[in-house]
Amino acid sequence: xxxxxxxxxxxxxxxxxxxxxxxxxxxxxxxxxxxxxxxxxxxxxxxxxxxxxxxxxxxxxxxxxxxxxxxxxxxxxxxxxxxxxxxxxxxxxxxxxxxxxxxxxxxxxxxxxxxxxxxxxxxxxxxxxxxxxxxxxxxxxxxxxxxx
Amino acid sequence: xxxxxxxxxxxxxxxxxxxxxxxxxxxxxxxxxxxxxxxxxxxxxxxxxxxxxxxxxxxxxxxxxxxxxxxxxxxxxxxxxxxxxxxxxxxxxxxxxxxxxxxxxxxxxxxxxxxxxxxxxxxxxxxxxxxxxxxxxxxxxxxxxxxx
DNA sequence: CGGACTTATTTAAACTGCTTATGCAATTCC
DNA sequence: GGAATTGCATAAGCAGTTTAAATAAGTCCG
Numbered sequence: 001x002x003x004x005x006x007x008x009x010x011x012x013x014x015x016x017x018x019x020x021x022x023x024x025x026x027x028x029x030x031x032x033x034x035x036x037x038x039x040x041x042x043x044x045x046x047x048x049x050x051x052x053x054x055x056x057x058x059x060x061x062x063x064x065x066x067x068x069x070x071x072x073x074x075x076x077x078x079x080x081x082x083x084x085x086x087x088x089x090x091x092x093x094x095x096x097x098x099x100x101x102x103x104x105x106x107x108x109x110x111x112x113x114x115x116x117x118x119x120x121x122x123x124x125x126x127x128x129x130x131x132x133x134x135x136x137x138x139x140x141x142x143x144x145x146x147x148x
Numbered sequence: 149x150x151x152x153x154x155x156x157x158x159x160x161x162x163x164x165x166x167x168x169x170x171x172x173x174x175x176x177x178x179x180x181x182x183x184x185x186x187x188x189x190x191x192x193x194x195x196x197x198x199x200x201x202x203x204x205x206x207x208x209x210x211x212x213x214x215x216x217x218x219x220x221x222x223x224x225x226x227x228x229x230x231x232x233x234x235x236x237x238x239x240x241x242x243x244x245x246x247x248x249x250x251x252x253x254x255x256x257x258x259x260x261x262x263x264x265x266x267x268x269x270x271x272x273x274x275x276x277x278x279x280x281x282x283x284x285x286x287x288x289x290x291x292x293x294x295x296x
Numbered sequence: 297c298g299g300a301c302t303t304a305t306t307t308a309a310a311c312t313g314c315t316t317a318t319g320c321a322a323t324t325c326c
Numbered sequence: 327g328g329a330a331t332t333g334c335a336t337a338a339g340c341a342g343t344t345t346a347a348a349t350a351a352g353t354c355c356g
Binding site: 010012013017019020021023024036111112114115116117118121125126127128129131132133134141143 | 170175188266273275277286
């Protein structure tokens with residue numbers, strides 16, 4: 001039943017905290033010239049390796065023609081490359097270039113810097129509690145991926 | 149020095165987990181017909197009460213004319229109202245309507261539902277660790293607000 | 297094998313929502 | 327009381343979507 005759950009876990013508060021992180025995190029893209037979608041695509045390609053346009057359409061929240069056009073733009077900026085798919089001559093494999101990977105890497109470092117800065121403002125106990133929850137949070141985030 | 153920090157706190161992993169949450173959370177707006185900016189404005193107004201356009205411009209990551217136009221759209225949909233500011237006849241106070249508040253509320257419930265569902269897939273130990281870290285996470289999220 | 301259907305991508309046209317530039321009215325500052 | 331400032335609106339333009347339709351390769355039978 002829901003009762004015992006509520007005792008040790010306040011989903012509302014977690015959702016609110018995550019929402020707050022999201023709202024603040026989302027402002028980061030706005031600074032550099034790259035949109036959220038652009039960064040998300042580069043991020044996905046960096047994590048998962050070369051992908052077809054169709055596969056990207058499934059992971060990003062945009063239509064397939066939008067992916068085609070986005071990839072065309074990114075290709076023009078030298079951030080991704082189109083390669084023929086060996087097993088299907090209709091298909092295209094999109095791969096991040098080194099320049100594209102550098103952008104994602106730079107952003108990751110920026111995030112780490114910001115989080116470190118925040119962590120410095122917490123008490124040691126708070127830091128420990130977050131550190132202890134980190135594996136669970138990471139697993140939860142991964143579970144969320146599959147959550148339709 | 150940074151050394152002792154790294155021992156009890158992996159900012160990189162936290163940043164990655166939060167990034168995952170963000171990437172998945174951001175897909176929620178895409179389902180309903182409201183954009184991220186729209187929802188962010190409604191959210192802010194719900195939390196902070198009636199605000200001036202200028203104040204909204206500061207919190208959201210868009211220009212002042214964009215806020216004017218957004219508010220005009222939202223007013224047309226009955227989600228916010230414009231009211232004269234008593235102390236300055238140039239200014240406008242934007243307030244969410246009940247309909248606007250319902251949208252934010254519905255989304256919060258949806259988030260809670262999703263997080264509860266995820267929490268159910270964790271072990272009791274994992275849930276406890278997150279629950280224990282929740283106050284620290286909430287404070288961290290709040291600190292992030294001020295982090296320029 | 298060959299035609300019908302499906303799948304992967306592109307192209308084209310239209311629309312949404314942002315930006316910059318500008319205007320105008322109310323307020324503030326000597 | 328005029329000059330500068332502030333708060334918002336309007337206008338024009340552009341970026342990045344969307345839907346609709348085209349092309350080309352692969353699949354599936356009969």
